[in-house]
Amino acid sequence: MDLPLIDLQPIWLSLQLAGVTVLILLVWATPLAWWLAHTRSRFRVVVEAVVALPLVLPPTVLGFYMLILLGPHGWVGGPVQALTGSALSFSFAGLVFASCLYSLPFVVQPLHSAFESVGKVPMETAQSLGASRLDAFFSVISPLARRGYLTAIVLGFAHTLGEFGVVLMVGGNIPGKTKVISIEIYDRVEVLEYTQAHILSAGLLLFSFLVLVMVYSINRRLPVQVT
Amino acid sequence: MGNKRALACARTEKATPSIPLIRGTINSPLIRGARGVKHFSIHVICRLGAWMVVCLLGVSASAWAEDVHVAVASNFLNPLKEIAKRYEKDTGNTLILISASTGKLYAQSRHGAPFDVLLAADAKRPVLLEQEGIGVMGTRFTYAIGALVLWSADPEKIQGVESLKKMDKGKLAIANPKTAPYGKAAEQVLERLGLWKKLRPFLVQGENISQTLQFVATGNAGLGLVAKSQVEDPRFRLKGSRWEVPLSLHDPVSQQAILLKQGLANFAAKQFLAYLKSSAAKTIMQSYGYGFIEE
Numbered sequence: 001m002d003l004p005l006i007d008l009q010p011i012w013l014s015l016q017l018a019g020v021t022v023l024i025l026l027v028w029a030t031p032l033a034w035w036l037a038h039t040r041s042r043f044r045v046v047v048e049a050v051v052a053l054p055l056v057l058p059p060t061v062l063g064f065y066m067l068i069l070l071g072p073h074g075w076v077g078g079p080v081q082a083l084t085g086s087a088l089s090f091s092f093a094g095l096v097f098a099s100c101l102y103s104l105p106f107v108v109q110p111l112h113s114a115f116e117s118v119g120k121v122p123m124e125t126a127q128s129l130g131a132s133r134l135d136a137f138f139s140v141i142s143p144l145a146r147r148g149y150l151t152a153i154v155l156g157f158a159h160t161l162g163e164f165g166v167v168l169m170v171g172g173n174i175p176g177k178t179k180v181i182s183i184e185i186y187d188r189v190e191v192l193e194y195t196q197a198h199i200l201s202a203g204l205l206l207f208s209f210l211v212l213v214m215v216y217s218i219n220r221r222l223p224v225q226v227t
Numbered sequence: 228m229g230n231k232r233a234l235a236c237a238r239t240e241k242a243t244p245s246i247p248l249i250r251g252t253i254n255s256p257l258i259r260g261a262r263g264v265k266h267f268s269i270h271v272i273c274r275l276g277a278w279m280v281v282c283l284l285g286v287s288a289s290a291w292a293e294d295v296h297v298a299v300a301s302n303f304l305n306p307l308k309e310i311a312k313r314y315e316k317d318t319g320n321t322l323i324l325i326s327a328s329t330g331k332l333y334a335q336s337r338h339g340a341p342f343d344v345l346l347a348a349d350a351k352r353p354v355l356l357e358q359e360g361i362g363v364m365g366t367r368f369t370y371a372i373g374a375l376v377l378w379s380a381d382p383e384k385i386q387g388v389e390s391l392k393k394m395d396k397g398k399l400a401i402a403n404p405k406t407a408p409y410g411k412a413a414e415q416v417l418e419r420l421g422l423w424k425k426l427r428p429f430l431v432q433g434e435n436i437s438q439t440l441q442f443v444a445t446g447n448a449g450l451g452l453v454a455k456s457q458v459e460d461p462r463f464r465l466k467g468s469r470w471e472v473p474l475s476l477h478d479p480v481s482q483q484a485i486l487l488k489q490g491l492a493n494f495a496a497k498q499f500l501a502y503l504k505s506s507a508a509k510t511i512m513q514s515y516g517y518g519f520i521e522e
Binding site for chain 2: 070071087089187189191
């Protein structure tokens with residue numbers, strides 16, 4: 001074979017996708033998790049259920065809706081196309097959008113548990129001492145919830161890395177843009193290039209194992225409930 | 228079957244003599260009293276038991292007629308469904324259709340998938356299976372020749388080959404050239420037109436030709452090189468615009484069939500392969516835009 005044994009591009013792409021997704025998720029999952037942890041609204045259960053949906057839905061359901069939503073005639077893809085000239089399907093941005101939904105529960109739930117165990121008192125104390133809400137959050141709450149954050153980052157990252165069904169349906173297999181590591185493995189198996197498939201799969205297996213070991217050791221040190 | 232069912236119902240009715248049950252009143256509010264519930268459950272149990280007997284009889288009856296597991300390339304699934312309907316009516320055998328890309332079906336056959344017959348979208352995979360001893364030597368033949376069409380869901384988008392040459396935005400969907408024969412053909416078309424390098428940034432790849440069509444039909448890709456049989460498929464009712472790619476621009480997509488070792492003892496499997504060569508089957512294939520080898 002004249003090609004190099006392993007193409008690094010899909011690995012790099014997967015890492016980028018997971019990184020960007022986790023960053024975006026941290027920004028909008030934090031207020032959401034905070035609200036879930038402290039609200040008394042009766043809509044709480046509804047929001048909790050919606051957040052947990054990607055855990056139980058098959059990726060094909062999400063992929064199907066994404067295909068319609070992100071395409072040139074979709075509610076999201078249409079306006080984006082009008083603005084930028086191209087819709088979100090078959091693009092890196094589209095995958096980021098899909099991943100943000102797909103990995104949402106993996107980031108929200110650890111944060112939710114962490115905020116719940118921190119409780120309302122530290123925030124109220126800090127505010128009574130004159131700190132603004134934002135200041136109190138960053139200098140008091142987030143350090144207290146740092147293990148929740150670590151779990152959220154690690155799980156969100158790993159779960160996005162393992163994304164397959166959704167990408168298969170809205171990705172279009174474009175090298176460097178949407179051909180992520182799981183799709184690469186699938187392709188290699190299809191054309192019977194088992195050596196490459198083995199190397200990539202074993203790599204992913206080892207990585208996932210290490211990630212989970214990390215998560216469990218974090219949880220041991222501080223029992224933050226991750227459900 | 229119908230008689231057996233009537234018999235089963237008659238028997239269950241005899242088992243619950245205290246309620247004058249008329250068939251179909253099971254859900255009626257009449258039987259919702261305390262006494263009714265008791266009799267209702269007895270009735271249900273009897274009925275279930277009778278049904279189980281019927282089902283068992285049904286299973287053993289269907290074992291007399293033979294089942295054929297047919298692995299079929301996704302582009303040929305719909306015409307095959309039509310052919311299967313006629314074949315099943317003519318012979319009383321049942322075809323169980325499993326569809327995926329040819330590459331996947333090939334890999335699955337090699338790993339012991341329970342297929343009797345493979346209808347591939349190319350000649351390469353059946354030849355390999357024959358060489359590897361998974362297919363039965365001498366049973367391989369070309370059942371249809373496929374053609375490629377440049378298609379768009381937009382009725383005004385395509386004006387001949389110019390639409391490809393002038394393409395400067397949007398997406399062009401093709402099937403994965405590595406796994407799907409129509410993808411390979413699409414790659415050849417673009418190469419022979421000298422457009423492969425230029426159009427590469429616009430390419431999106433479907434996992435198989437069905438997904439490729441779906442990309443175009445949903446408007447996610449403006450253009451697509453898909454199988455003519457898909458565009459002709461009456462079930463899809465596709466309009467849009469198209470350019471029929473000249474056969475000189477790609478190697479013929481010879482779709483070959485082969486009997487697999489698994490189906491060697493299955494008479495119906497061999498019978499079905501012969502049926503594919505019949506004029507009844509060919510008429511259906513023709514209506515989907517497939518061609519045949521001149522004999």
